[in-house]
Amino acid sequence: MAADTPQRPLPTPIDRTQPFWDGLREHKVKIQYSPSSDNWVFYPRSHAPLTLADDLEWREISGEGTLYTYTIARRPTAPDFAGDEPQIIAVVELNEGPRLTSTLVNVDEDAIEVGMRVRPVFEDVPGTETTLLRYEPDS
């Protein structure tokens, strides 16, 4: 990476969340599920939200979903993202219900619509052990 290129912030997994990142590394999406309340959970937690049940287990899902909302940032949202604009920052609602933050790739700005179907794109960040979960239109 050139000296004048800003350092993109990368996640620092904790023990609790490591299975999610390990899944992405294998190009799989794994999130938590609480059998007692029949709820899917994202982001990973120690206890299920609301019920606080401690029965969360990891399950693999397709990672597909719909675009809940988005914006196109015309200026970097933080100095670290200088040069990435326009950033198409997306909130994806997984088929299972939970939402996550991502960005859209492989899409024309004009073709983006709230409610559109989207599917995972696994981005192995060069020179790191990190894979980020980005999304593209499912068409």
Added chain:
Amino acid sequence: MGLRGEAAIVGIAEWKPERRPTAPPMFTLEQWAQLTREALDDAGIDPSEVDGICATNIRESDSFVPSTIAEYLGMQVNLAEVVDLGGASCAAMVWRAAAAIELGLCNVVVIGAPSWPSPRPPVPPSGLSSWRYGASSANYGSPQAEFDIPYGNVAQNCGYAQIAMKYGAEYGYDAEALAKIAVDQRVSANHNPPAVFHNVPITVEDVLNSSMISDPIHMLEIVMPCVGGAAIVVAGKDVARRSKHRPAWISGFGERVLHKTPTYAEDLLSTALIPAADQAFKMAGRSREEVDLISVYDCYTITVLMTIEDAGFCPRGEGQPFVREHDLSFKGEFPCNTHGGQLGFGQAGLAGGMSHITEGARQVMRRGEDHQVPDADVAFITGNGGLMSEQVALILEGD
């Protein structure tokens, strides 16, 4: 349930917001001392009567904030609060002060929002600024650090734009109606000398022609960051009766906090203000029709639009025609942010949120001068923190 309306805002200090400071930096504690003195002078109350302090963070200390302030001011207090609700903090402090007074804990509470730059240390601190990613925490173990920051989902523009985009997908997006909010508030700013845009009128075309920052939000729909500072004095009935001005009684409040990051909202279009406003009106025994002016948090135009709806002044989804049909300036039939709002007055840090309270109180005190709403008796105020997810509603009333 709730307040009886026996505590009032009786004193105000507010420094003129400035885009670039024209006076030297001051430590937060020094600002606290100066603002407290000005607010007490305004009320005609002696510092020895203060027995409560409500604060937000200060630069000089990460913890033990109220005791540090009390010690610096030489005050001994029965209420020592730190509130951490972003832009909702000041409104949240107002009801806490009123509640402490009605419980008999305090007689005079000072609420401070010092927002002037502090001197830089001779040796710069190591590490990155905690504000590098806006209000998102980059600390180890923070969900935001792990699941939002790496995707650039940080800072305020991005989150409010996501809310506006969702609003548009649900109800349709009338960019001119949103722009009109900034324009009408600017009219009021043009009649308020301390406003940062006092001398700069704008049109709907100006707003729509300003740069697109984060779709669908334009530059002129976003607050102007400033430096400044404000404080208010809240007092009980006996003290209020002998203070200098017509008291602005705090008759109702509501507070609701839902989440931190919009991604994890249960429903992004069902804001925390809905229950908060309902509780405030119910507690005050007031109807929406009895409100003479609203002074509501306006970091963005979409915030005002959704606030008008979620506070119940029009049905949800009908805010855009409502804005088109009403004059929101201080001269109009639906006065909204008569000081110009933070969009026109400027956002001096947390003092920006305080400006909605000082303006609501000023109107009820009948101290609005060139932008006074005639016969203002009932003001509805909001504080909004984070991304519409931390909401406080207040109702202020004259005698």
